[in-house]
Amino acid sequence: MEANSIGTMDKDYVWITTNAITSQLDSLNASIISSMQGVLGVKSYFSTTPKSYKDFHFRFGVMFHLQYLGEPIPEPGTSAMQAYDAARAVAIALMEKPNLKSCTNLTDDVACMHEMNGQQLLGKILQSNFEGLTGAFNFKEGKLAPIHIFRIVNVVGKSYRELGFWSEELGFSESIHKASEYNRSMSILGQVFWPGGPWSVPKGWGVPINAKPLKIGVPVATAFSEFVNVRYDRPGDKPIVNGFSIAVFEAALDLLPYHLPYEFIPFNGTYDSLVQQVYVEVIDAIVGGTAIIANRSEYAEFTQPYSDSGLQMLTYFKPKRRNHNPNFRGSIWNQIGTMLTLAFTTLFLIQEEKLHSNLSRVTMVVWLFVALVITKSFTASLTSLLTVQQLDQTTIDIETLKKSGAKVGCDANSFVGKYLEVVLGFQPNNVRIIGSGDYYPQALKSGEIAAAFIEAPYVKVFLAKYCEGFITSGPAFKVGGFGFVSIH
Structure with a gap:
């Protein structure tokens, strides 16, 4: 209504709304709808033919009528159905019995529910996989699986009309049946009623010649x-x-x-x-x-x-070399020369000289054994040099860092410092502010900080520059990725 009052719902303007707004169209009153003429929006698609939807729709209408007598019954809307699906996922998770032998009646069911802690309940919810009112209800990598089909609607008169559908894989279509024609262009959906009238397609943006730069x-x-x-x-x-x-x-x-x-x-x-x-x-x-x-x-x-998106913990481990033989010293070239000399000498004596006495034969057997030991020792040393250095397997986690009072580092001017204190529970005097990304290697190697908490995009840059001895440890903490900021 505010946009309408300042004249931005007139000719040559375009308004495209996301699902968060468009899904509310079913519950808006006539005065608001009348101020949105020509708005184009995307709306989550869900089928209204299953019996589960019809049962929900009937019960929703009955309950609304009992609570709001005399008022017209609105459509439930996408948000209401998503809330219903979420509540159903929690109920299913609570009813799963961790101990089937003891949970044999209603009383035991309640006891089993109380025994389940928050982490166990969350794990059960994340395993949800059922057909909800708004489609398949399941999680991928801890996030609710996204909707892949949307309805394209256009506000006209006292309501809205459905122009068609958009599918992530196929594009726009007038219906969602398999035999439907799909196109990457929205022109397949026909005429749109734009703000100010349907007779001309607005540009959507007009920049004056003397416009001030953003x-x-x-x-x-x-x-x-x-x-x-x-x-x-x-x-x-x-x-x-x-x-x-x-x-x-x-x-x-x-x-x-x-x-x-x-x-x-x-x-x-x-x-x-x-x-x-x-x-x-x-x-x-x-x-x-x-x-x-x-x-x-x-x-x-x-x-x-x-x-x-995410916040990751970065740590440093001193690399260790292994498989060294103290009895096989000298440079690599000296070791190679020794091995070849022994091998060729042994072969020459075997092929060209005849051993007549038992003492000579015993000496040669011992000499061959020594040559074999030296060759194997050289092979082990060479393998050690050519193998990636193995890192110490000591595990560092959040609780260990907090209990030991270790210092941890984070970027200056970012939200991470407060996140470490408020969310993860670090003491303020144990959080060190690092002004430059190039200072992290020195701070970690010297022990000034035991770990660094860096946003995921920065971690990739850091590991590309400083790879030896630095690794990410523990899970990535879920925070928003990078985005451009615009006017509120």
């Missing part, structure tokens, strides 16, 4: 300059900004069918402060290694992640 904030103090690097040729010059994040941003702009003017605004401070600059409208957007976390989402919108 102010794109970029972080200056970064631990890993491979992602964002800000430098100046001379004091007072415009900043030269490059790095992986900048390359992704520029590649995205190249896909636009119009020119979008922008300028980079360097910012020297924390990432949280940088996000706040968008909220107070000092800058328009942020391009950089900005992790998508909950408190930042309250002040700005994030794009889809363009990198891996």
Whole structure:
């Protein structure tokens, strides 16, 4: 309604809504729907023909009528059905009996439920695999399996009309039957009723010739300059900004069918402060290694992640060499020379000389045995040199680090320091701030810190530069990946 009041629902505007908004269309009142004329949206697809859906729909209607007498009964909506599926997954997990011998009646069932701790319950839920109201309900790598088919809807009049479907593998189609015609272009779905009328397709964006460039904030103090690097040729010059994040941003702009003017605004401070600059409208957007976390989402919108998500623990182990023979010393060339000399001498004596006495024969047997031992010893030493050095198998985990009071490191200006203290439970005086990614090797080797907690994209860069002795340890902690930040 706010967009309608400021005139952005008129001709030449395009509004495309995601499932989070479009799924609410069934429950919106007429006044809100009337202000959304021409909106195009994607909506999760689910079948309404199964008996399970019809039973749920009937019971939903009955319960709504009992609680809200006289009001029209709305459609349940995607969110309601997803909540029902989630509750069903919890119920199924609770009813699984860990001890079938003792759980023989209702009382035992309740006892078994109480015996199940939170971690066990979570494990049961993650094993869920059933056909829910919104489709298959199962988890992949700890995440709910995504929906692969969406409905394309267009708000017209007091409701909306269904234009067709979009499938991740096949594209757009007017129906979801196997014999349907698919196309990568939405034009197969027919005419769309756009804001202001259906007679012309709006451009969707119009940039005035004298438009001011967007102010794109970029972080200056970064631990890993491979992602964002800000430098100046001379004091007072415009900043030269490059790095992986900048390359992704520029590649995205190249896909636009119009020119979008922008300028980079360097910012020297924390990432949280940088996000706040968008909220107070000092800058328009942020391009950089900005992790998508909950408190930042309250002040700005994030794009889809363009990198891996997670926080990983990095440790260092001193490499050890093994299989050394103290009786076989000298350089490799001396060892090779000794072995060849012994071998050829032995072969020569066997082929050209005749041994007449038993003493000579016994001496030769002993000599052959010594040559065999030396050859095997050399082979073991050479294998040790050519084998990747084995690392100590000592396991370091979070609890060990906390109980021992070990120091751990993290990037400056990032959210990781607070995460280590608030979420993982480290004492503040045991968390060391590392200003540069190149200082981690020294800090870990010297024992200044026992482990480093670094965001997953940075870990890949670190291990590519410093691979010997450094490994990731333990599970990856789930935090949002990197995304671009735009106006809230």
